[in-house]
Amino acid sequence: MPAVSKGDGMRGLAVFISDIRNCKSKEAEIKRINKELANIRSKFKGDKALDGYSKKKYVCKLLFIFLLGHDIDFGHMEAVNLLSSNKYTEKQIGYLFISVLVNSNSELIRLINNAIKNDLSSRNPTFMCLALHCIANVGSREMAEAFAGEIPRILVAGDTMDSVKQSAALCLLRLYKASPDLVLMGEWTSRVVHLLNDQHMGVVTAAISLITCLSSKNPDEFKTCVSLAVSRLSRIVSSASTDLQDYTYYFVPAPWLSCKLLRLLQCYPPPEDGAVKGRLVECLETILNKAQEPPKSKKVQHSNAKNAILFEAISLIIHYDSEPNLLVRACNQLGQFLQHRETNLRYLALESMCTLASSEFSHEAVKTHIETVINALKTERDVSVRQRAADLLYAMCDRSNAKQIVAEMLSYLETADYSIREEMVLKVAILAEKYAVDYSWYVDTILNLIRIAGDYVSEEVWYRVIQIVINRDDVQGYAAKTVFEALQAPACHENMVKVGGYILGEFGNLIAGDPRSSPLVQFNLLHSKFHLCSVPTRALLLSAYIKFINLFPETKATIQEVLRSDSQIRNSDVELQQRAVEYLKLSSIASTDVLATVLEEMPPFPERESSILAKLKKKKGPGAVTVELEDGKERGELNGGGDRGGDAAIAASNASTPSPSADLLGLRSTAPVSGTTPSAGSLLVDVFSEAGPSATSAGVNDDGFLSSAPPTVASEDPAPPLPESDELLNKFVCKNNGVLFENQLLQIGIKSEYRQNLGRMYLFYGNKTSVQFVSFNTTVSCPGELQSQLNVQTKTVEPLVEGGAQVQQVINIECLTDFIDAPLLNIKFRYGGALQNISLKLPVTINKFFQPTEMAAADFFQRWKQLSQPQQEAQKIFKASHGMDTEVLKAKLLGLGTALLENVDPNPENYVCAGVIQTKAQQVGCLLRLEPNAQAQMYRLTLRSSKDTVSQRVCDLLAEQF
Amino acid sequence: ITFLTLHFLSSPAIQIRFILIQNRAGKTRLAKWYMQFDDDEKQKLIEEVHAVVTVRDAKHTNFVEVRLYACLSCLQFRNFKIIYRRYAGLYFCICVDVTDNNLAYLEGIHNFVEVLNEYFHNVCELDLVFNFYKVYTVVDEMFLAGEIRETSQTKVLKQLLMLQSLE
Secondary structure, eight states, X not given: OOOOOTTTTOHHHHHXXXXXXXXXXXXXXXXXXXXXXXXXXXXXXXXXXOOHHHHHHHHHHHHHHHHTTOOOOSOHHHHHHHHTOSSHHHHHHHHHHHHHHOOTTOTTHHHHHHHXXXXXXXXXXXXXXXXXXXXXXXXXXXXXXXXXXXXXXXXXXXXXXXXXXXXXXXXXXXXXXXXXXXXXXXXXXXXXXXXXXXXXXXXXXXXXXXXXXXXXXXXXXXXXXHHHHHHHHHHHHTSOTTTTGGGEETTEESHHHHHHHHHHHTXXXXXXXXXXXXXXXXXXXXXXXXXXXXOSOSSHHHHHHHHHHHHHHHHHHHHHOOXXXXXXXXXXXXXXXXXXXXXXXXXXXXXXXXXXXXXXXXXXXXXXTHHHHHHHHHHOSSHHHHHHHHHHHXXXXXXXXXXHHXXXXXXXXXXXXXXXXXXXXXXXXXXXXXXXXXXXXHHHHHHHHHHHHGGXXXXXXXXXXXXXXXXXXGGHXXXXXXXXHHTTSSSOOHHHHHHHHHHHHHHXXXXXXSGGGOHHHHHHHHHHHHTTSOHHHHHHHHHHHHXXXXXXXXXXXHHHHHHHSHHHHTOSSHHHHHHXXXXXXXXXXXXXXXXXXXXXXXXXXXXXXXXXXXXXXHHHOTTSOOOOOTTHHXXXXXXXXXXXXXXXXXXXXXXXXXXXXXXXXXXXXXXXXXXXXXXXXTTTHHHHXXXXXXXXXXXXXXXXXXXXXXXOSSOOSOOOOOTTHHHHHHHTSSOSXXXXXXXXXXXXXXXXXXXXXXXXXXXXXEEOSSSOEEEEEEEEEOOGGGGXXXXXXXXXXXXXXXXXXXXXXXXXXXXXXXXXXXXXXXXXXXXXXXXXXEEEEOOXXXXXXXXXXXXXXXXXXXXXXXXXXXXXXXXXXEEOSSOOOHHHXXXXXXXXXXXXXXXXXXXXXXXXXXXXXXXXXXXXXXXEEEEEETTTTEEXXXXXXXXXXXXXXXXXXXXXXX | OOOOOOGGGSSSXXXXXXXXXXXXXXXXXXXXXXXXXXXXXXXXXXXXXHHHHHTOOTTSOSEEEEOOOXXXXXXXXXXXXXXXXXXXXXXXXXXXXXXXXXXXXXXHHHHHXXXXXXXXXXXXXXXXXXXXXXXXXXXXXXXXXXXXXXXXXXXXXXXXHHHHHTO
């Protein structure tokens, strides 16, 4: 076997690496690196031509420096030169440098592609593999354009070496994933599928990844792979442990290939052909049987390899979901793993069982393991294993075991890890509702939930309990009694106060007969929590108080006194003050009849999908939540009471957007939206909700109660663009991707691409906090003239952005004619109740629509002369604000979108570029010349185009880049 | 006009997103990326992975699901998992989709380590430092385009030996 000694072949490299390792400090390291960089630079720039060895050594040093985390801005050309060397080691270093350091839009791509082309046609398998690996590693569109036609030929040619076939298959896969439109498999399909039969297992291993990917995209075209895969699998599964020699791993024949074959089969339904299906079932049975056989080795590698196949086989069995016998056997096998001493196996068994629980054939078999799973939830050391146990309990829950599972989950919640509490709370809430036989159990469970994990009880959960209580009159008395008792606790969670305030406000009368919970006792209890609560809860309590006045006239005087106190009526919070003023007026002026009408009990909530379930789905991703609220209808579905508030707000103002997370009383949606509606209109809609707009006008406006309502505080108009938005815009003139904006709450990332006069931009809004953003809304507008110059289309984003989540928005842009201004992006959302309002300039600049134009020197100068009218030229002379490094300058000019023309300007220090700006109305040819003066650290930039505004704008934009 | 699908938006994506070898102090000994990340993103991932795996002990599984949101494309990582194994002071980590086969990749790591061990005759961390450019060759023989390319140790070593003779 080869022994590789330290850095053999390149002594200078080994010495350099040793030096770096011996550096005592970061400063010393940087010093040593700078010395080396200077040395390499001088070697590269020197008069003496470097031999291949030296070039390789220096390029390799540069690569090492880059991998240490330092920027490298030269040496690319030398690396490209290495590609055409005839020595393997030189070529290899060249390709490695390119793979690691060269990004796809480099100007060098043509030279690189040329070298690759030569190597691909060299018939030297080593060189062919190097070239293919480079394509697979870079995978750029330019490479796809150049080689997508050639590689399938190499892949299926009879005389291609096996190792080259392996590389070609995966290289093609990479190109297909990056540029599916360029990889046309048509004529090759059948021959590629038949690679499954190849003698060489390595070729099959590589080719099957390609086939799996192609099959998942075009299942029909590739369906012949099913029978081939089955017979290949069958041959492997039935072979003895030593039959496959090189491909036997710790006595397991071809474990990775087996897994890949089983995965390929998961792209298809069960085989229709009886013989094929029979053979496959036989394979699956053999795999299950082998799991029961005594191990051939005690090594963990043996059991891991064996079980890798087993788990993949079980995935396939679950995917088919049609063989009860296999499903139950799989379940039993996993059951054994639940108690295995290997943590990995316990984890994987819990995970796999979760999917088995949703199959009707194996649900019962999964349920038999409940005690083991509960035990896992209590005792596993690794939180990720406990998480899986909780997932499985949730998945196996049904009417027969719901009480036990919910109880276990609740008791686990007392000590659960913070990272999984919120999800656990949602699960408990969903299960409690779904399997509630009697609603007192449901109410108990949710109140317990709030008691144990109040901080993690999201709005959806407490909205839901209120909705259910309101919709079910048989539980209202019990709920009032229980919440009253829960509020007795000296320290109770604010969510409990919210639920308590709401329920007692509606149904306090049901327990008022008992002197221990007389109206005044109820009120005093609620009011004792008042000063500890946040503004939204206080507002909710004020609404409960006015409801009390209606329910219990005897409390009127006490409550009016509270409302009249300075701390309410002069509260610095506008919302609280307004409520106090209005409720006080309402209670003193309105007749009992009017009071009874406007403060009537809330009507049942409309039936909608459980917003808790929706939230869990969002947290876990679609498909992860299997429990459906099957009999939700009969009970009335929950939905944020906020929707109610929102709907009402719409009714009142016709302008607000319903927000699923606004609170029950519509507090969040109360900010008046339209100037035409009395600003208080939406404030009291919670009280008037069932009466709708007519009641609002009759009950409130005409009486003029609320004319003193304060004006809106937080403006909903888009904020003016941030002062730094021009700077942010400039950052994106020469690049298309990156982070546009970031503050403590929000991060906005951009990926964009442009073709001709069209562009597509993906905006990613990331919520950096752990709290949801509500009423999240973004708009893109084209101010003034821009409206007729750009056509910008967006879809609205979801109004709710969970903590830690990211939402994506796609913007389609069409350039109608040239433009100067940038579209404005306005983002509005509420974070903890406070309105955030940010405006930015969207980095869409005229240069994005450049098509690079290659031309020879003669053409360039001819066109340059043609554009000699004074208004066609724009020129700027300016000081360099960054370094004047050649590679950086080139990268920026290329990023601008123009073609960088070599050998055009007689002065090699200068840069000239050419491009055509594509707009719908016209094409604008554009020529550019940049003359750096290193001594003076100045640039002169000259733009010429057929349109004066374009010359000026591009010149302005580009001048900011250097 | 057809638009390029941005790499990270397209499903079914590359199986392996990256392979990392780090020591306990967090120094990277190999970083092989199968998706395009910019340098900041890479650095952030390297730090995150280090923070996630080094706190785990032998009683933990060899799998960690990762949830990241701080950077652009990482957001996708909420659906990914790191499969890792520790050898002396080195952590070998592979990042794959949550639906991928854990044990197959776990043994994929071991298979890779055995090849390195054979190739470098009892491999140690320093071998990876001084021969970093050769480690890339080993990786490319065994994993390509984010997929498993060759699993036979004999075949890989034979190929490496042949390449060695070309020095």
